[in-house]
Amino acid sequence: MRLPNIKFAYSTHKGSAYCGDSRELLQNLPDNSVNLFFTSPPFALQRQKEYGNKEQHEYVDWLAEFATIVYQKLQDDGSFVVDLGGAYQKGVPVRSLYNYRVPIHFCDRIGFFLAEDFYWYNPSKLPSPIEWVNKRKMRAKDAVNTVWWFSKTEFPKADVTKVLTPYSDRMKKLLADPNKFYTPKSRPSGHDIGKAFAKDNGGAIPSNLLQISHTESNSQYLHGCRVVGVKQHPARFPAKLPEFFIRFLTEPGDTVVDIFAGSNTTGQVAEAENRQWLAFEQQPEYLAASAFRFLSKQHTPLEMEEIYHLICAGESVNLLAYSKE
Numbered sequence: 001m002r003l004p005n006i007k008f009a010y011s012t013h014k015g016s017a018y019c020g021d022s023r024e025l026l027q028n029l030p031d032n033s034v035n036l037f038f039t040s041p042p043f044a045l046q047r048q049k050e051y052g053n054k055e056q057h058e059y060v061d062w063l064a065e066f067a068t069i070v071y072q073k074l075q076d077d078g079s080f081v082v083d084l085g086g087a088y089q090k091g092v093p094v095r096s097l098y099n100y101r102v103p104i105h106f107c108d109r110i111g112f113f114l115a116e117d118f119y120w121y122n123p124s125k126l127p128s129p130i131e132w133v134n135k136r137k138m139r140a141k142d143a144v145n146t147v148w149w150f151s152k153t154e155f156p157k158a159d160v161t162k163v164l165t166p167y168s169d170r171m172k173k174l175l176a177d178p179n180k181f182y183t184p185k186s187r188p189s190g191h192d193i194g195k196a197f198a199k200d201n202g203g204a205i206p207s208n209l210l211q212i213s214h215t216e217s218n219s220q221y222l223h224g225c226r227v228v229g230v231k232q233h234p235a236r237f238p239a240k241l242p243e244f245f246i247r248f249l250t251e252p253g254d255t256v257v258d259i260f261a262g263s264n265t266t267g268q269v270a271e272a273e274n275r276q277w278l279a280f281e282q283q284p285e286y287l288a289a290s291a292f293r294f295l296s297k298q299h300t301p302l303e304m305e306e307i308y309h310l311i312c313a314g315e316s317v318n319l320l321a322y323s324k325e
Ligand SMILES: C[S@@+](CC[C@H](N)C(=O)[O-])C[C@H]1O[C@@H](n2cnc3c(N)ncnc32)[C@H](O)[C@@H]1O
Pocket: 020, 021, 022, 023, 039, 040, 041, 042, 043, 051, 233, 235, 236, 237, 238, 259, 260, 261, 262, 263, 264, 265, 266, 280, 281, 282, 283, 286
């Protein structure tokens, strides 16, 4: 997928990546054309990250500038999923409310619906902030991000059977021998627990608490960064996060866009899931390194360096020209 009349940074079978401010790049998309925007913006952190986070007080208005255009570009049954980390207020062990103000603003002012609130629990997250958690031991470690699923209408396209999770051991025993294991009866809540519960649907309905560890040590992306000698993106999310929402909210052939693409985890998952994708990122070095995600072990260090430097220099690179298939 490519945007007409605008220069891409790199392209693959299914998608292309563009360097620039998303507020401008988004204007090149037709209205009502995107099935899913999946993204993780820079958070409103107290400690500034290297890619320029906004201060908390101006954050919601800033993010709303993007969301207003996203709303226009989204199909009526499309979704906009935003991963936002929590933050503390400056100098005190008191939480900022910024990530809760975002859904209120988006729904009250822009017209989105909050289809569901998700929580990404990362068990491998390191304790922070150091002052309140590690040193003074007065707060627990913060290991959950809010992931807001917005929709343009009340009934966005969604199929939870595409993201079933493995059954628990207890459920597996029940499925193996429902009569022995289970006596159908009414619960105090009035719910009738009948034999229908013993039907094998291929997996359990997932909850809105997504437990995904952030461990990535062996990927083609990290390999490319090491080989070319460039820094890895400091705030990547794990592939399992976009994978869940891409499978849940889109079908093969649909269009997925990440407007704060960073190392383009979303594009890589969309490609693997046979969706069309677009990635927008304002830092050329991040975008150039993200091309490593679409290369393989067969690519030589020289090829990786060439691709990286061409993209940084503003050239358009068709990665299919480097294909080893
Ligand atoms: C939290 S990171 C995204 C990381 C990404 N999810 C990944 O897995 O690599 C946010 C990114 O948004 C980019 N960004 C910030 N403002 C932008 C803008 N106006 N237009 C496009 N990208 C922007 C930053 O450079 C940064 O790389």
